[in-house]
Amino acid sequence: MAAFSPRKRVVFTCEACGGVLIKRTSYLSHQHLRHDTYVCDNPVCSASYTGHTELTGIASPSGLPNARQSELPEAPAYARNLALKVYREAQAEHQLDLLDSQPANTDH
Numbered sequence: 847m848a849a850f851s852p853r854k855r856v857v858f859t860c861e862a863c864g865g866v867l868i869k870r871t872s873y874l875s876h877q878h879l880r881h882d883t884y885v886c887d888n889p890v891c892s893a894s895y896t897g898h899t900e901l902t903g904i905a906s907p908s909g910l911p912n913a914r915q916s917e918l919p920e921a922p923a924y925a926r927n928l929a930l931k932v933y934r935e936a937q938a939e940h941q942l943d944l945l946d947s948q949p950a951n952t953d954h
């Protein structure tokens with residue numbers, strides 16, 4: 847179960863007392879798979895839990911010119927994000943073109 851902490855982050859809550867679970871330790875068993883231990887922040891309860899977080903897809907491409915190819919499958923949003931990125935780059939170039947072609951001040 848997830849809830850909002852005072853810091854407005856989505857967090858897990860303790861199933862025993864409803865307290866916020868604090869992430870204590872993490873380790874990677876794979877580049878895309880992280881294991882985590884969570885401890886209830888209620889000192890009287892202090893139940894702890896384990897879980898994992900996994901990257902399952904690439905949602906938008908890196909903007910770095912020589913970025914390594916992702917090993918992950920493309921997420922459903924990938925094609926749309928790629929199209930948006932190309933579109934925004936084209937828009938930015940178009941705006942620079944507009945600035946270049948602005949007429950000089952005509953104050954006469």
Ligand SMILES: [Zn+2]
Nearest residue numbers: 860863886891
């Ligand atoms: Zn608890």
